[in-house]
Amino acid sequence: DVSYKVVKDFTKSVTERCIGADVLESLTPAQMIVKIVNDELINILGGEDRELHFSKPGKGPTVFMLAGLQGAGKTTLAGKLGKWLAKEDRKVLLVAADLQRPNALNQLQIVGEQAGVTVFAPEPGNGVGDPVDVARRALALASGSGYDVMIVDTAGRLGVDEELMAQARSIRDEVLFVLDAMIGQDAVRTARAFQEGVDFTGVVLTKLDGDARGGAALSVRGVTGVPVLFASTGEGLDDFERFHADRMASRILDMGDLLSLIEKAQETFDMEQAEKLAGKIQQGQLTLEDFLSQLQQIRKLGSMKKLLGMMPGAGKIREQLDQFDEREVDRIEAIV
Numbered sequence: 001d002v003s004y005k006v007v008k009d010f011t012k013s014v015t016e017r018c019i020g021a022d023v024l025e026s027l028t029p030a031q032m033i034v035k036i037v038n039d040e041l042i043n044i045l046g047g048e049d050r051e052l053h054f055s056k057p058g059k060g061p062t063v064f065m066l067a068g069l070q071g072a073g074k075t076t077l078a079g080k081l082g083k084w085l086a087k088e089d090r091k092v093l094l095v096a097a098d099l100q101r102p103n104a105l106n107q108l109q110i111v112g113e114q115a116g117v118t119v120f121a122p123e124p125g126n127g128v129g130d131p132v133d134v135a136r137r138a139l140a141l142a143s144g145s146g147y148d149v150m151i152v153d154t155a156g157r158l159g160v161d162e163e164l165m166a167q168a169r170s171i172r173d174e175v176l177f178v179l180d181a182m183i184g185q186d187a188v189r190t191a192r193a194f195q196e197g198v199d200f201t202g203v204v205l206t207k208l209d210g211d212a213r214g215g216a217a218l219s220v221r222g223v224t225g226v227p228v229l230f231a232s233t234g235e236g237l238d239d240f241e242r243f244h245a246d247r248m249a250s251r252i253l254d255m256g257d258l259l260s261l262i263e264k265a266q267e268t269f270d271m272e273q274a275e276k277l278a279g280k281i282q283q284g285q286l287t288l289e290d291f292l293s294q295l296q297q298i299r300k301l302g303s304m305k306k307l308l309g310m311m312p313g314a315g316k317i318r319e320q321l322d323q324f325d326e327r328e329v330d331r332i333e334a335i336v
Helices: 004-018 027-042 075-089 106-113 131-144 158-171 186-198 213-223 245-252 256-270 271-282 286-299 304-309 312-322 327-336
Strands: 060-066 092-097 116-120 150-156 174-180 202-206 228-232 238-244
Touching: 004 213, 004 238, 027 092, 027 213, 027 245, 060 075, 060 213, 075 092, 075 106, 075 202, 075 228, 092 106, 092 286, 106 116, 116 131, 116 304, 131 186, 150 304, 174 186, 174 228, 186 213, 202 213, 202 327, 213 228, 228 245, 238 256, 271 286, 286 304, 286 327
Parallel strands: 060 150, 060 174, 092 116, 092 150, 174 202, 202 228
Antiparallel strands: 228 238
16 A cells, blocks of 8 residues: 555665675574565654654644545544643644534533533534634634634545645644555655645644554655654544554554553553562462453553564464454453
């Protein structure tokens, strides 16, 4: 699912580096090829992580505008991004500027409530109201009420959004292009169309779970030169993370993504409780109640299939992973 041009450029750069490359003493030629492929993948995925652009103190709120096709998951993503920024101690306002899609406002209000952030939705939607006016009023409210960040959810059609985007260019700090990672070859066409119409500053990949192995990430970065900033890896509001090129390269090469797994565990686990359990295990005193507590902590991290998929070599057992039934964990809990 990767753009042909990106593949050609990638294989060319890998070939140039491989021919006549000195094999490091600690590596075999086969390992050296994997290292070169890994380095080039990281390079094509964006290399170093780019920091987000926040407006300077006293300059009003930072404006994040979400753009993308209908069905890419923008509204849910607004909640995920809002929750993620709120965890960074920022006061967030979600703005309902998608006045076209039926029920879009309702969905944003539900998502905002779940994320624990305020939603500004002054218009009824369903084709009624002016999104540019909503964005203007939201900015005035955010500036006067001490909000640090304003996230604007827009309609998923370029034509409808042109006026809003023209207005946004003068006020926005980041325009995030939301792209469905399962879109395959269409990623390039869609990205180009939005780049011409919107001139986005960063990309967010949604549905980057299951079999999506990052082809869209390679394509969109390679064709537009715009960095991927975030990845949405599941349906829950916490299934959202910063995109790291080196970790994505590891996933593509089936070398696992242990760093993301560790970060997720540190966010979710009660470290004091974990240390107590470790002590009990060392003394041979682990009970079924402790086992149940551990199981429940692990489940907070997400689906077992997703966690196992982050382990090195998971690609070799993909078939078994696909057959894994999450309800088996429910049965174990019920038995205990």
